[in-house]
Amino acid sequence: MARNVTKGRKIGTTILAWFVGLVIFFPILWTFLTSFKTELQAISIPPVFVGFDWTLENYATIQTQSNYFHFMANSIYLSLGSTALGLIFAIPAAWAMAFSPTKRTKDVLLWMLSTKMLPAVGVLIPVYLMFIRFGLLDSRLGLIVVLFLINLPIIVWMLYTYFKEIPGEILEAARMDGASLRKEITQVLAPMAVPGIASTILLNVILSWNEAFWTLNLTTSNAAPLTAFIASFSSPQGNFYAKLSAASMLAIAPILIVGWFSQKQLVRGLTFGAVK
Amino acid sequence: MATLHTKSAARAMMAPAVIVLLIWMIVPLAMTLYFSTLNYTLYNPFSTPFVGFENYSYFLTDPTFLAALANTLVLVLGVLAITVGGGILIALLLDQDFYGVNIVRLLVIAPFFVMPTVAALVWKNMMMNPVYGVIGQLLQSIGLAPIDWMTDVPLLSIVIIVAWQWLPFATLILLTALQSLSMDQKEAAEMDGAKALSIFWYITLPHMSRAITVVILIQTIFLLSIYAEILVTTQGGPGSQSTNITYLVAQQATSYGDIGAASAGGIVAVILANIVAIFLVRLIGKNLDA
Amino acid sequence: MGQIHLEKVRKAFGDVVIIPELDLQIEDGEFVVFVGPSGCGKSTLLRLIAGLEDVTGGKIVIDGKDATTLPPAKRGLAMVFQSYALYPHMSVRKNIAFPLKMAGMDKAEIDKRVDYAAKTLNLDNYIDRRPGQLSGGQRQRVAIGRAIVREPEAFLFDEPLSNLDAALRVGMRLEISELHQRLKTTMIYVTHDQVEAMTMADKIVVLRAGNIEQVGSPLELYLHPRNTFVAGFIGSPKMNLLGGNEAAKYQAATMGVRPEHIRLSTADGAWKGTVKVSEHLGSDTFLHVESPVHDEPLTVRAGGEFPVHAGDVVYLTPEPDKVHRFDDKGLAMKGNGRAIG
Ligand SMILES: Nc1ncnc2c1ncn2[C@@H]1O[C@H](COP(=O)(O)OP(=O)(O)OP(=O)(O)O)[C@@H](O)[C@H]1O
Ligand SMILES: [Mg+2]
Numbered sequence: 001m002a003r004n005v006t007k008g009r010k011i012g013t014t015i016l017a018w019f020v021g022l023v024i025f026f027p028i029l030w031t032f033l034t035s036f037k038t039e040l041q042a043i044s045i046p047p048v049f050v051g052f053d054w055t056l057e058n059y060a061t062i063q064t065q066s067n068y069f070h071f072m073a074n075s076i077y078l079s080l081g082s083t084a085l086g087l088i089f090a091i092p093a094a095w096a097m098a099f100s101p102t103k104r105t106k107d108v109l110l111w112m113l114s115t116k117m118l119p120a121v122g123v124l125i126p127v128y129l130m131f132i133r134f135g136l137l138d139s140r141l142g143l144i145v146v147l148f149l150i151n152l153p154i155i156v157w158m159l160y161t162y163f164k165e166i167p168g169e170i171l172e173a174a175r176m177d178g179a180s181l182r183k184e185i186t187q188v189l190a191p192m193a194v195p196g197i198a199s200t201i202l203l204n205v206i207l208s209w210n211e212a213f214w215t216l217n218l219t220t221s222n223a224a225p226l227t228a229f230i231a232s233f234s235s236p237q238g239n240f241y242a243k244l245s246a247a248s249m250l251a252i253a254p255i256l257i258v259g260w261f262s263q264k265q266l267v268r269g270l271t272f273g274a275v276k
Numbered sequence: 277m278a279t280l281h282t283k284s285a286a287r288a289m290m291a292p293a294v295i296v297l298l299i300w301m302i303v304p305l306a307m308t309l310y311f312s313t314l315n316y317t318l319y320n321p322f323s324t325p326f327v328g329f330e331n332y333s334y335f336l337t338d339p340t341f342l343a344a345l346a347n348t349l350v351l352v353l354g355v356l357a358i359t360v361g362g363g364i365l366i367a368l369l370l371d372q373d374f375y376g377v378n379i380v381r382l383l384v385i386a387p388f389f390v391m392p393t394v395a396a397l398v399w400k401n402m403m404m405n406p407v408y409g410v411i412g413q414l415l416q417s418i419g420l421a422p423i424d425w426m427t428d429v430p431l432l433s434i435v436i437i438v439a440w441q442w443l444p445f446a447t448l449i450l451l452t453a454l455q456s457l458s459m460d461q462k463e464a465a466e467m468d469g470a471k472a473l474s475i476f477w478y479i480t481l482p483h484m485s486r487a488i489t490v491v492i493l494i495q496t497i498f499l500l501s502i503y504a505e506i507l508v509t510t511q512g513g514p515g516s517q518s519t520n521i522t523y524l525v526a527q528q529a530t531s532y533g534d535i536g537a538a539s540a541g542g543i544v545a546v547i548l549a550n551i552v553a554i555f556l557v558r559l560i561g562k563n564l565d566a
Numbered sequence: 567m568g569q570i571h572l573e574k575v576r577k578a579f580g581d582v583v584i585i586p587e588l589d590l591q592i593e594d595g596e597f598v599v600f601v602g603p604s605g606c607g608k609s610t611l612l613r614l615i616a617g618l619e620d621v622t623g624g625k626i627v628i629d630g631k632d633a634t635t636l637p638p639a640k641r642g643l644a645m646v647f648q649s650y651a652l653y654p655h656m657s658v659r660k661n662i663a664f665p666l667k668m669a670g671m672d673k674a675e676i677d678k679r680v681d682y683a684a685k686t687l688n689l690d691n692y693i694d695r696r697p698g699q700l701s702g703g704q705r706q707r708v709a710i711g712r713a714i715v716r717e718p719e720a721f722l723f724d725e726p727l728s729n730l731d732a733a734l735r736v737g738m739r740l741e742i743s744e745l746h747q748r749l750k751t752t753m754i755y756v757t758h759d760q761v762e763a764m765t766m767a768d769k770i771v772v773l774r775a776g777n778i779e780q781v782g783s784p785l786e787l788y789l790h791p792r793n794t795f796v797a798g799f800i801g802s803p804k805m806n807l808l809g810g811n812e813a814a815k816y817q818a819a820t821m822g823v824r825p826e827h828i829r830l831s832t833a834d835g836a837w838k839g840t841v842k843v844s845e846h847l848g849s850d851t852f853l854h855v856e857s858p859v860h861d862e863p864l865t866v867r868a869g870g871e872f873p874v875h876a877g878d879v880v881y882l883t884p885e886p887d888k889v890h891r892f893d894d895k896g897l898a899m900k901g902n903g904r905a906i907g
Contacts, residue, residue, distance in 0.1 A: 014374040020366060021383035024443065028386055030410060031398050043408040046417070089296065092289035100286035103580075108294060110561050115301045117553035119501050121525040122546035123304035125311055125539050128529060130304075149300040156293060172618050173651035177665035177712070178639035181285070187664075191655040210391040212504035217526060227504065230393040234400075234508035241401060241408065248394045259389035260382050267452045270445065271490050 028252075035059070035245035042241035058246035068250065071229035075251075077140050078215070078225050079208035082147035083155075083201055089148075090155040091197070095189070097156075098163035099171060109160065112153040120150075120213045131218055140223045143215060147208045154207070155200055158269040162196025199265030202258055206266075209255045226251040305546070311539035318533030331540035340516045340524060341541070347431055348520040348548075351438065352499045356492055358439040363446030363491065364484070368476075370447070371454050388444035392504035399437045400426060400509045430510040430518035437505050442498075446491045453487030454480065493556040500549050521545050567629045568719040568752030569594045570615060575624035577610055577776070584610050585776035587624070592720075592754065592769075597746050599763045600756045601799070602773035608756045611773070612722050615754065616645050629719060639668070644713035645722040648729065650705045652697035652712075658684070659693045662711045669716070683711040687741075703734045707741075714745070720752035728758065735759075739766065760802040764788075772796050794896040797822050803852060803865045805890070812837075812859050818891035818899055825852065825865040827888035830872070835881030839864065841874050855880060 022029070034042050036054045062068045097105045127146065128137075136142030166189065174188040212227040219228050230251055233244050259266070312331050316324040335341050370381060387395065404425035406412045412422035425433040457480060465475050501522045506512055512519035512527065519527075525545060528538035570592040577585040584607045592598050600608045613619045615626060617638035626634045633641050644665070652661050662683055666676045684690050687707040697705055706726060713721055723742075727735045743766050746753055757763055763770055764784045772779040772787065772795075780792040784800075791797035797805045805822045813821040829835065830853070839857030851872050854863040866882055874880060891899040 010374055013369070013372045014376065017369050017372070017374050017380050018376065020369060021380035024440070025383035025386055027395075027398050027403055027440070028390065030402055034402060045408070045413065047410060047413060089293040093293035096286035096289040100283055102283070102286075106561065108290065110557050112293075112297060114553055114557050115297050117497050117549055117556065118301060118305070119522065119542075119545045119549045120503075121501070121522050122308055122542040122549075124526060125529050125535055125542060126304040126307035129535070149296065152293060152297060167649060167651065169647045169649050169651035170653060172638075173645070173647060173712075174653075174664075175618065175638045176616060176643070176645045177716075178668035179664075183668060188653055206389060210389070212392040213501060213522075216393075216504055216507060217530060227391050227393045230391065230397060231504065231508045233397055244397060244401060248398060252390050252394055255391070256386060256389045259385070263381075263385060263448060267449050271449060271494060
């Protein structure tokens with residue numbers, strides 16, 4: 001887009017764009033600032049922007065009072081566990097669909113996509129009852145399986161679109177060169193597929209980390225991840241803005257950073273390859 | 277490539293993923309369908325007589341359902357209007373040349389990574405609280421009365437929160453589409469004497485139309501299932517002013533223990549989602565051939 | 567040894583038959599070129615030989631052993647792909663070494679062979695680069711290097727030069743021919759390019775819709791095309807094929823004469839016509855002449871500086887002993903016939 005625009009126009013655009021960017025980012029920025037205030041400063045009228053006594057107290061309190069790391073650990077378990085499980089199932093499937101397509105491959109892919117469109121409430125009741133029945137309610141294992149299943153179609157799709165870009169002739173060349181199926185996968189396909197797999201992992205971790213239907217409905221405390229932990233602030237006692245902010249920052253910071261690094265892949269994953 | 281050996285291997289590699297998804301889709305859905313015909317509550321789970329379509333007629337004639345249906349539509353359409361409209365404008369802005377493009381990009385997409393419960397609570401307390409919220413204080417400072425968002429305009433509040441979360445998604449995808457528009461095309465149009473507005477109207481917008489469709493369809497899928505944002509802000513209230521179908525169904529099951537009615541609601545939600553899904557699957561399927 | 571025999575080989579994708587039934591003998595050390603129009607099954611045939619596709623029926627015998635169901639690596643063949651199919655994450659050295667590594671050869675031997683291949687193919691200076699940092703011609707050489715280090719029974723090439731520009735193509739063509747002279751290994755080579763086929767081949771196989779139309783040396787095909795299809799396909803520019811009256815004069819359903827076998831005069835001759843386009847190539851001039859004897863323009867080769875222009879009237883006379891005659895099934899007839907009248 002870089003065209004010769006006049007300096008004046010460029011400065012005008014800069015001001016407008018930064019204004020829009022900051023307005024959109026403001027709630028996050030404000031939460032960030034508030035997390036370093038005392039509870040009193042957090043609700044001071046008029047609000048203070050940066051001229052307050054910065055404190056780390058809230059972050060300390062969050063941990064000691066609410067066992068924050070327990071929830072954090074659950075979030076990590078759930079997102080990594082469901083992602084790992086997803087890859088184990090999706091890599092072979094996507095590999096097969098990309099490199100040995102049959103007439104039905106397209107139908108299978110679209111069908112997988114359509115399962116993603118099944119609204120959660122359509123299956124909530126039986127899953128909920130089965131979880132009660134098998135003692136899976138509030139268990140990490142149960143939730144890992146559910147998150148794995150709801151994200152599996154996206155993982156398969158994303159990997160599929162990446163694998164599709166690896167020219168089949170290269171795998172044929174490997175086959176002519178005497179590579180066994182295992183060598184073909186480990187020495188030729190895998191190194192070429194690493195970037196695609198990495199993006200898939202990123203996207204899936206983001207989606208699982210932020211999932212807030214199943215995690216809220218199927219956990220109470222033991223397996224509750226950060227989404228549920230934060231939800232517990234919805235009926236607060238006393239002063240809590242600063243602590244809510246600190247907890248929120250801790251909950252979103254890791255994913256915000258991961259997300260910033262994976263913008264491009266995100267577009268592709270979330271649109272099932274329809275927009276690259 | 278397609279030798280017999282690789283073909284049977286391929287089938288074996290696809291099988292696990294296909295089978296687990298098939299089970300995940302069919303078993304619970306069949307059970308939901310079955311439960312929806314029973315008089316089944318968690319308080320008396322041992323007597324679950326068959327009642328045919330009674331749950332459906334109960335659910336569909338319940339004024340709360342009709343309200344929830346209307347709220348769902350308002351929520352989906354409202355968020356779509358804001359995100360698509362805003363997304364186009366912001367994408368056009370970010371497509372310009374200015375200082376700090378990359379940083380502004382990061383700022384704009386950030387809300388997408390904020391988990392729904394955090395987004396909702398931050399907005400409810402720190403933005404929209406009538407006394408301490410930033411918006412309230414801003415209004416007061418220019419001499420206007422603050423609004424009690426969650427009580428007075430609960431649905432609008434939720435629309436705003438959800439739109440804030442999804443605006444980055446729309447922007448990012450539309451921007452990606454915009455950047456794939458070749459300079460040549462625009463320059464050719466300029467040579468033909470087209471003004472900026474007509475270039476946008478006749479070249480840029482048609483080029484983005486597919487991305488816009490994708491944004492609308494994918495967001496609709498997710499927006500139909502908005503749940504956490506309602507749970508932690510208004511809890512569907514006051515009354516049922518901000519209850520959507522997803523929230524209503526979850527509430528029927530987990531709060532009231534009415535499995536039969538909740539299942540009927542779930543089936544209704546499935547039907548609604550399917551209407552959208554058909555379009556989306558078609559669109560993406562076409563894209564597969566290309 | 568590199569003897570490949572195809573016996574009643576058939577190939578269908580689902581219900582679509584691509585190769586109906588085909589027999590072909592390729593002898594050790596031969597340079598065989600497959601030519602034919604696009605989509606006629608050249609690549610498919612090559613891939614069947616390579617083992618990248620399963621045959622639907624028939625047998626593939628390599629060096630006397632039935633290889634029909636052997637996996638590609640066990641057939642002792644090496645293939646050079648049109649897209650080169652280099653491993654993008656490996657250096658040139660690793661690319662060339664890959665098949666040797668897969669065969670479990672020891673390091674010293676691998677290095678020796680790779681170095682030798684790199685030297686013969688002038689790749690020494692690029693040996694540590696990745697394929698992405700090479701030009702098309704260099705990539706092509708790496709692909710060939712990867713094929714030769716294995717010392718295969720036969721090389722398979724699928725349009726290896728089609729992605730190169732014209733000048734490089736000529737150079738690589740010579741290099742591959744030289745390679746063949748030196749290694750004396752069987753080579754099967756698929757191409758679209760007339761010149762490649764004519765200059766490189768010991769034996770040309772002309773395919774149409776999965777059928778072999780004719781097999782023979784380039785000269786045989788040029789001098790004695792078995793039917794109108796081969797007559798029209800081999801030779802550049804194409805042979806002029808005329809039906810109707812003109813053919814009847816030669817007691818044939820179709821008569822054919824190559825552009826280089828037509829005498830041109832501005833005074834008199836058998837066919838009168840008007841020059842539509844004249845293409846001056848320097849050494850040759852090709853004229854496209856419109857004549858009432860044929861509904862398409864006739865192509866004629868004139869000397870380098872033959873002084874005609876579009877619109878001029880010329881007279882054409884086919885050289886009688888260079889006329890090809892075909893019967894109503896399109897098959898070649900014996901003798902040149904004799905023009906009546
Ligand atoms: N995997 C496949 N499935 C179905 N049909 C195929 C497959 N591969 C090739 N074909 C069909 O087989 C026919 C022959 O293809 P092939 O690639 O052998 O042609 P070709 O002679 O190499 O053509 P070109 O000169 O264009 O490379 C074509 O009609 C093609 O569409
Ligand atoms: Mg081909």
